[in-house]
Amino acid sequence: MEDTKKYISLDELKKHNQPGDVWISIQGKVYNVTDWIKKHPGGDVVIMNLAGQDATDAFIAYHPGTAWKYLENLFTGYHLEDYQVSEVSKDYRKLVNEFSRAGLFDKKGHLVTYCISFVVLLLGMSVYGVLYSNNFWVHMLSAALLGMCWIQAAYLGHDSGHYTIMTTKNWNKFAQVLNGNCLTGISIAWWKWTHNAHHIACNSLDYDPDLQHLPVFAVSSRFFKSLTSSFYGRELTFDGLSRFFVSYQHFTYYPVMVVARINLYVQTFLLLFSTRKVPDRALNILGILVFWTWFPYLVSCLPNWNERVLFVLVSFTVTALQHIQFTLNHFAGDVYVGAPKGNDWFEKQTAGTIDISCSSWMDWFFGGLQFQLEHHLFPRMPRTHLRKISPIIQDYCKKHNLPYRSLSFFDANVTTIKTLRTAALQARDLTTVPQNLLWEAVNTHG
Numbered sequence: 001m002e003d004t005k006k007y008i009s010l011d012e013l014k015k016h017n018q019p020g021d022v023w024i025s026i027q028g029k030v031y032n033v034t035d036w037i038k039k040h041p042g043g044d045v046v047i048m049n050l051a052g053q054d055a056t057d058a059f060i061a062y063h064p065g066t067a068w069k070y071l072e073n074l075f076t077g078y079h080l081e082d083y084q085v086s087e088v089s090k091d092y093r094k095l096v097n098e099f100s101r102a103g104l105f106d107k108k109g110h111l112v113t114y115c116i117s118f119v120v121l122l123l124g125m126s127v128y129g130v131l132y133s134n135n136f137w138v139h140m141l142s143a144a145l146l147g148m149c150w151i152q153a154a155y156l157g158h159d160s161g162h163y164t165i166m167t168t169k170n171w172n173k174f175a176q177v178l179n180g181n182c183l184t185g186i187s188i189a190w191w192k193w194t195h196n197a198h199h200i201a202c203n204s205l206d207y208d209p210d211l212q213h214l215p216v217f218a219v220s221s222r223f224f225k226s227l228t229s230s231f232y233g234r235e236l237t238f239d240g241l242s243r244f245f246v247s248y249q250h251f252t253y254y255p256v257m258v259v260a261r262i263n264l265y266v267q268t269f270l271l272l273f274s275t276r277k278v279p280d281r282a283l284n285i286l287g288i289l290v291f292w293t294w295f296p297y298l299v300s301c302l303p304n305w306n307e308r309v310l311f312v313l314v315s316f317t318v319t320a321l322q323h324i325q326f327t328l329n330h331f332a333g334d335v336y337v338g339a340p341k342g343n344d345w346f347e348k349q350t351a352g353t354i355d356i357s358c359s360s361w362m363d364w365f366f367g368g369l370q371f372q373l374e375h376h377l378f379p380r381m382p383r384t385h386l387r388k389i390s391p392i393i394q395d396y397c398k399k400h401n402l403p404y405r406s407l408s409f410f411d412a413n414v415t416t417i418k419t420l421r422t423a424a425l426q427a428r429d430l431t432t433v434p435q436n437l438l439w440e441a442v443n444t445h446g
Contacts, residue, residue: 007081010054017052022343023076023225025054028083031074041279045197045231050342054080057089057345058200060096061379062104087402092377095396098390099378105163108382112165115156118364119183122149130301130311139302143311144294153183154322155367155383161192163380181287185295186261186267189284197231199379201340203333203352206230210330215242216256217249220329221420221426227308227337247428250421257320257327258313275301300360328412329354329372332419333405349376350397354415355406360387373404 008030016023022034024047033040037047042062043261050058058065084095099105104293122145129142140307157180161163166172201207204224209231214223218238226238245252272278272285302308307333309407316373334351341348354371374393375386397404407415 005079006077007079009081013080014052017048019048022047022051024050025050025080025083026056026059028054028070028080029071029344030078030080031071032076033074036074042196043193045193046200049200049230049340053342054083057084057092058342058436059379060093061345062199064239064380065100079403086343088346088402089256089343089410091396091400095392096378097300099381099385104385104389105378105380105382107385108165111382111385112156112159115139115364117151118158119149119152119179122146122152127298130298133304136307139307139311140314143314144318147315150184150315151322152267152320152367154186157184157186157188157191158195158367158369159383161188161195163382164210165382165422175284177280177283177287178254179308181284182290185268185288185291186264186444187272187276187284187288189280190264190268190271192279193271194231201231201375202376203330203335204349206236206333207339211335212236214238215245217331217420217425218242218246218254218423220335221423222335222337223423224427230339241254243427247424249424250417253417253420254320254324257323258317260323261316261319324413325356325366325369328356328409328416329369332412332415334403346400349373350402352376353405354412355390356412357402357406357408363387 012025013025013030016032019036022037023030023032025031033047037044038046046058046062047055126142126149130139133139133142137283153374155255156165157176160172160175160179164174176188180186180191198208198210203211205211205220206227207230209229211219211230212229214236218224224238224243225234226235228235268288272281272288278284280419299308302311312402330352333354350373353376355372355374356366358366363370363383368386371383371386371390374389375381375383376388377393381389394404396402
């Protein structure tokens with residue numbers, strides 16, 4: 001029987017990669033997602049990053065089986081000519097099918113209930129310590145408990161942002177806004193915008209926003225050429241001020257982590273009050289107002305300004321542990337410049353991620369993100385299963401000669417500081433970066 005299918009080449013597909021003309025291929029079938037991208041729940045950035053490419057592995061990673069039926073209305077009638085699947089991708093797709101049949105994407109156990117109860121307990125103890133004690137040390141302990149509450153609430157916000165931890169879509173949205181906006185003051189809309197882009201473009205210097213921290217940090221000397229951020233749509237200028245900060249970044253790393261939340265608050269406000277289209281903007285703003293009502297009021301209940309300042313500082317310092325963890329997972333990973341490619345999903349995730357090895361009793365502390373590679377490969381999988389699949393992922397990495405890096409928390413810190421120090425020393429080389437009066441004033445001798 002004669003093949004009546006219509007085909008286009010990969011080169012032809014690549015031409016449809018601009019706003020207003022967006023095509024992608026999934027399992028060899030070509031789809032026009034130009035209109036769909038405007039209402040895509042995961043945002044437009046993730047689709048645009050893979051526009052004009054085969055996006056099968058990324059689609060499989062992020063969507064349940066029920067999502068496939070919605071593709072048919074977007075089908076162009078074309079198939080991708082010479083569609084091929086690498087051995088790595090074949091094995092990855094087999095794993096997804098096996099885990100799906102085993103129910104690992106749906107079985108959440110009682111972990112969510114335990115986590116919510118823990119967050120409520122930590123918050124309650126913190127508030128009680130502030131309101132019903134006059135002891136300085138009880139107040140500082142309350143600040144530490146609040147910091148730990150923020151960490152655990154952020155993990156719940158992260159989980160609900162990736163998969164449905166509640167029984168319905170609306171309850172899941174409630175969990176996102178409650179844990180993100182109301183409890184931590186960080187918009188879930190901002191988190192989704194940046195985090196989805198991070199997953200798709202893991203460790204791309206110009207496409208992954210989680211690596212774009214100039215003028216404070218630069219994990220690679222490639223930032224010294226003032227890359228243009230595809231995510232933010234602006235140049236990441238490496239000027240004299242950037243060089244000054246980056247030159248000492250291995251010393252400033254931990255102090256900056258203590259105040260990192262301030263930047264997240266700023267980023268939240270910049271997005272929510274921008275002209276950019278923000279899903280559930282009003283709900284996100286309402287959640288932020290809840291946070292900026294209860295948190296300042298709680299701080300104001302302390303007896304004097306010294307305790308108020310110390311309370312905020314202690315809570316931020318505890319929460320810095322989470323910010324450090326987030327950077328340990330990627331700062332020392334392999335980096336690249338350019339857009340992500342749809343045909344090397346598995347390879348890019350293994351190259352750009354670092355796991356944190358710990359005992360199972362410490363899983364609550366890391367929120368499942370110590371299994372960073374496993375989470376990146378299967379973002380819809382509840383964290384309760386990540387330890388279980390870790391040996392399987394290690395075997396597949398070994399089979400395909402791909403890196404699987406798992407370091408202790410201490411070793412991951414050492415590796416990250418070494419990465420920052422290497423870039424810092426390169427930034428000090430006056431022959432490779434622009435001159436700077438501030439730099440010269442600090443570093444001139446004799």
